[in-house]
Amino acid sequence: MILNSKTKISELAKEYPFIIDFMPTLSPEYKKLQNPIIRRTMGAVATMEKVASIGELELDYLLNSVADEIERQTGKRPEVDLGVPTGTVSAPETAPAPAAAPMSQDERKEALKAILTDLHAGGDTDELKTRFAETIADITPSELAAVEQSLIEDGLPEEEVKNFCTLHVEVFKEGLDKGDVPSMPGGHPVHTYMIENRATENIVAELETALCDLGDHPDADAFEARKASLMANLEKLGQLNTHYTRKENQLFPTLEQHGITGPTQVMWAVHDDIRAAMKDAVSKTESGSAQEAVSAINEVNVAIKDMIYKEEHILFPMSLENLTEADWVWVRKGEEDIGYAWVMPSTGWEPEESVKAYDSGDMTTTSYVNLDTGALSLEQINLMLKHLPMDITYVDDNDQVAYFSATDDRIFPRSPGIIGRQVSKCHPPKSVHIVERIVKAFKSGERDVAEFWLERGGVFVHIRYFAVRDDEGTYKGTIEVSQDLTELRKLEGEQRLLDWE
Template sequence: MSEMINNREKQELNQSQRQKLLKEIIKELHDGKNVDEVKERFQQAIDKVSVNEISQMEQALMIEEGISVEEVQRLCSVHTEVFKGSIEEIHSDEALGTKPGHPVHTFFKENREIDKFVNFKLSLHKDQYQRDQSDENKEKLFHDLTELLEIDNHYSRKENLLFPYLEKVGIFGPTKVMWGVDDKIRAAIKEARNQLNDDTCQLEELIANLEFIIEEVSEMVYKEENILLPMSMEKLTEDEWLKIEREGDVIGYTFIDLPEPWQPERANLLDQSFMKEGVVQLETGILSLDQLELMMNHLPIDITFIDENDVVRYFSHGKERIFHRTKSIIGRTVQNCHPPQSAHIVNALLDDFKSGKKDVEDFWINFHNKFVYIRYFAVRDKNGTYRGTVEFTQNIQPIQAITGEKRLMS
């Protein structure tokens, strides 16, 4: 009888109690408690934990407990290990009910290839190089790391297409944490490539970084398939998945061919015409919406505009944009369009514009064999009131090469 009562008590733990216990366990990890000890306590207290509870717990840690995004990122891998095997939604792509072409199906398909790549190919070449630092083994490893940079497509689709819709339904914590881990993986891959070509780098440092990459990429596969994607399937509508699928090609894919188009059984789910017929009367002219759209997209620069509330309202979409933009960012705050660790730079820039301290800020960087000039301008009305910020991005490498004069047509 006592055993039945104990079982019933465990089953009747309400959500508030479970959340309290989950936060206590993670805070104990935060304070340096032994993982195995915490894991044993967790397994004794709760048989199963849902992905929604993990999501709520991460947000509560940041909002209610004041633990930083960076610290939750550090704990992310640890608490994944604690919860592994206890999550209710241990799904396969088939169990999630998706068909080929659906974004979730595509994420799973990429993850199969990513997991195979890091745990077989990269791991094998790492071991070979650890035993013998020959030029041949070095070249294999460098080639692997260069290929693995393609993982940016997988992560970028997740961050720029999927995350905005989760944020619209109030899910912020997991997106910020996961984006931060993605960036650490990206940085580690680039660092490993540099280490291979650095004669002063110790072999132990390189191997440790490679093992970090393999472990973190593998953990991210697990987190996506057992936490992020099941939660997303529960929260997002079919219309939203269709919008995500339609824009996937803009960013690209990792280790797979272009997926076949996905069409839900329901017809006419989405109005594909993002423009309505009409004209825009400006102070110095009148343009049809079609003319205005064509003109903006033929400018030799990329334009993005955010309003006075930091919400992205528009971006031009010419044939060769320098930085990816997808329609899902429209209506999203600009802070949530950047990795968490760079949000403070965005806020500092906007604070200077809003206060009137600055009207313009310029940056220039080397990016994908381009020399990119990025200019930000505060937009003010005739009364000097701040109304937003416009970003101009241009590859000025061809301009830098100009010499002499050109007075005749080519």
């Protein structure tokens, strides 16, 4: 190997692995190279010239020091090419420097990944913004999503990516702002999301106006006078949950079918943070001090506006770039099952392609299915499941959602978008580990039942999971059963006579 200014640290480490432990002896900045994620990202694009700059070392000192260490370890010194010696007359100023070759897609991805890796390692945000502007300058939403997903696949926890996602946007904001905000015809799912965003902004603006009137140090009496108005707007803002739930159950599963998984799980986790922040704001406005309430509402406003930016500059453009017209038809068909926030879809969108709606077969057929204790038609089976006073979801032995009962009053929202989806992707990121533990215990035969109960808006909900096994005991899937037991818990004594009066 010839060592020169263009030698990449990744190439050097591959041939001489001991160099990674040697580098921090030259500069403490090189301790980052001992992190395998940084080594696979920044190291893949960082040349020795760049490495010398990071460590604030002269290039010739760095190259010769590395060569000395290689000779000490192997007994053979590599050739060092210092290029143009110091003091050599440079080319005339009138001679333009050759233009740098444009980065390939892989090089862009690795350079972007290196910037985010440095950010997670504690790098200065302003310095990284400058580095981005000088080396890459622009970024597409799909590139940012791909880089975040790559970091997760390299072992960076989703929780950490979530905690840093606002900083990710800040670093790349100048590049993201160069892209156009989507403009879709009425009725298209993106159009509906965006008119919901405009409605959200109106409510947030009313809250901000009230907070502005109260000032940074709100007077208790002035706060009491505005409390009813604040509570009314926070209650209206609660419909935002439907906006997020529709993304989680329809848009996210469709993106996952195209291999986009990490960013959707990160955004879902941010949804949950916003939901928790809204609950906190309601609680503190109801019973907290004026200062606590104002701070909590401010936190909600900032988080919601940040999410709108991420949707319109990252999520929606990325979705439009990756999903087909048929995908969008599928997304639209399932939205009615979740509902809308404040608005209804308008008209105007005429898809270029058609896609077959989810169809569970001809339910009017007269053929019967033979069961262990009788025979029912497909229509009868479907109607029976729909009329049971509980929600049922069936997950097959490949951990994919195969069915959910379309009852009129579901406790937890479901839409056709989850059919075929991995069950781990159907739950908030913070509870995925619980789901995975249950399924693992069911598959191993360690357990057959798991149950939970909780209060939800005054409703007592009982949730049970059952392992499904065939006659030989082979695991075939899991049934989730959720039931509203609020009224049943109130029953006392007996009722033996019909009471329809």
